[in-house]
Amino acid sequence: MTFENVSNLGKGGAGMQGSGAGSAARAIKELQGLQVSLVAGGAANSKLALAAITPRDTLIAAHNNNAGVLTDVTATTTISDNRASGTVTAASAGTAGDTVSIAGLTYTLVAANATVNLADKTKVKVAADAAGLAANLMAAVQAREANRDTKVTVSRNAAVLTITAYAGGTDGNALALAETGNSFNISGATLSGGSATGGVQVTSVTNQLVVYWFKKP
Numbered sequence: 001m002t003f004e005n006v007s008n009l010g011k012g013g014a015g016m017q018g019s020g021a022g023s024a025a026r027a028i029k030e031l032q033g034l035q036v037s038l039v040a041g042g043a044a045n046s047k048l049a050l051a052a053i054t055p056r057d058t059l060i061a062a063h064n065n066n067a068g069v070l071t072d073v074t075a076t077t078t079i080s081d082n083r084a085s086g087t088v089t090a091a092s093a094g095t096a097g098d099t100v101s102i103a104g105l106t107y108t109l110v111a112a113n114a115t116v117n118l119a120d121k122t123k124v125k126v127a128a129d130a131a132g133l134a135a136n137l138m139a140a141v142q143a144r145e146a147n148r149d150t151k152v153t154v155s156r157n158a159a160v161l162t163i164t165a166y167a168g169g170t171d172g173n174a175l176a177l178a179e180t181g182n183s184f185n186i187s188g189a190t191l192s193g194g195s196a197t198g199g200v201q202v203t204s205v206t207n208q209l210v211v212y213w214f215k216k217p
Contacts, residue, residue, distance in 0.1 A: 084172030084194030098181025
């Protein structure tokens with residue numbers, strides 16, 4: 001994750017108001033959150049437990065400590081993803097009337113030529129193929145998640161949508177997936193893989209890791 005981006009600073013204090021995403025207050029708070037953590041080493045590509053870190057945080061440096069000899073391993077160190085996830089796969093171009101539910105919100109397929117209010121993101125038009133249907137569904141999910149306390153994020157690879165809990169931890173394992181009809185296949189009844197413990201991983205064997213990172217506010 002990168003540092004908080006403050007792009008709207010201007011004359012007269014523009015950008016200094018508020019404390020939401022992109023605000024100066026949020027950026028300053030992140031810079032005040034510098035953490036230096038000692039982590040027990042382990043095998044290459046294994047999760048090294050660092051309870052407080054999440055994928056939203058910013059890792060700035062990591063050094064392997066081998067009996068007092070420090071080696072920079074920043075380039076090969078990443079934050080482990082402790083968020084729950086699952087997939088929704090479009091199995092076809094879609095059939096009007098089929099539904100899919102993601103984290104408590106239901107989406108209903110309608111004909112490609114159906115008249116739909118642009119503000120109504122509960123309706124998803126069928127498409128020319130499965131990838132097109134997945135793209136239509138992703139747009140609807142993103143729009144609805146932006147208008148509530150965000151539960152999930154979504155990404156797409158062809159006809160497959162990966163649904164990822166917004167917050168790390170085990171709560172995401174309870175976010176439900178469901179479908180009716182034959183237009184979609186889901187990975188399971190809920191998202192899965194959310195872990196209570198954060199961590200980092202390095203592509204090489206480590207002895208002890210010194211991790212420098214900033215906690216997102």
